[in-house]
Amino acid sequence: DIQMTQSPSSLSASVGDRVTITCRASQSLNNYLNWYQQKPGQAPKLLIYAASSLQSGVPSRFSGSGSGTDFTLTISSLQPEDFATYYCQQNYSPPQTFGPGTKVDI
Amino acid sequence: QVQLVQSGAAVKKPGASVKVSCKASGYTFTDYGIHWVRQAPGQGLEWMGWISPYNGHINYARKFQVRVTMTTDTSTITAYMELTSLTSDDTAVYYCARGFSSGGTGMDVWGQGTTVTVSS
Numbered sequence: 001d002i003q004m005t006q007s008p009s010s011l012s013a014s015v016g017d018r019v020t021i022t023c024r025a026s027q028s029l030n031n032y033l034n035w036y037q038q039k040p041g042q043a044p045k046l047l048i049y050a051a052s053s054l055q056s057g058v059p060s061r062f063s064g065s066g067s068g069t070d071f072t073l074t075i076s077s078l079q080p081e082d083f084a085t086y087y088c089q090q091n092y093s094p095p096q097t098f099g100p101g102t103k104v105d106i
Numbered sequence: 107q108v109q110l111v112q113s114g115a116a117v118k119k120p121g122a123s124v125k126v127s128c129k130a131s132g133y134t135f136t137d138y139g140i141h142w143v144r145q146a147p148g149q150g151l152e153w154m155g156w157i158s159p160y161n162g163h164i165n166y167a168r169k170f171q172v173r174v175t176m177t178t179d180t181s182t183i184t185a186y187m188e189l190t191s192l193t194s195d196d197t198a199v200y201y202c203a204r205g206f207s208s209g210g211t212g213m214d215v216w217g218q219g220t221t222v223t224v225s226s
Contacts, residue, residue, distance in 0.1 A: 001168075034212035043201055043219055044151065044213070046211075050212075089151075091208055091209060091212060094207060096208075098150060101151075
């Protein structure tokens with residue numbers, strides 16, 4: 001199985017900050033890497049698919065980059081509604097696996 | 107409007123089984139697979155498996171392989187996930203999500219979640 005790690009596990013930031021979250025896979029994913037946002041009591045929401053493609057309706061302050069085993073989610077200017085937990089997920093091969101999550105709070 | 111609507115919360119005793127439903131609307135059911143993902147209280151997301159409504163192809167996570175059964179009913183455009191031999195460790199919110207077995211555009215539509223509580 002492909003193992004996913006994320007760093008940091010949590011971070012504190014302010015409105016307007018640039019935030020970067022890193023995800024690393026135990027083997028190459030051929031860019032089949034997705035990012036999700038989850039707020040308390042809600043289902044996850046797809047932000048980025050295929051490493052860098054912005055899901056329809058997601059604000060452009062969110063961006064994804066990377067290839068192979070190392071990927072990054074960037075929020076260019078943090079907004080109040082962005083305080084949440086972020087997960088990376090590989091869909092290169094089953095079993096699809098999630099990273100442990102990064103909690104972004106104030 | 108594309109959506110997945112799940113069945114309501116369930117409380118089960120240890121050793122029992124639970125069957126969660128996920129009804130699709132707003133898209134062609136057989137064009138996408140259905141993933142099942144669970145989240146224990148305060149924990150991360152755990153992938154359980156995937157099923158294709160088109161041809162019935164299934165991938166189960168090894169951890170759940172002996173206890174889980176995923177099915178679909180194309181006449182009612184509903185997917186089901188049954189988990190047997192429940193223990194307190196199975197207490198979690200269970201989600202269905204639309205997506206492909208590999209590649210594609212990720213899990214782009216999610217159900218609202220079904221809380222399953224296992225308690226004696």
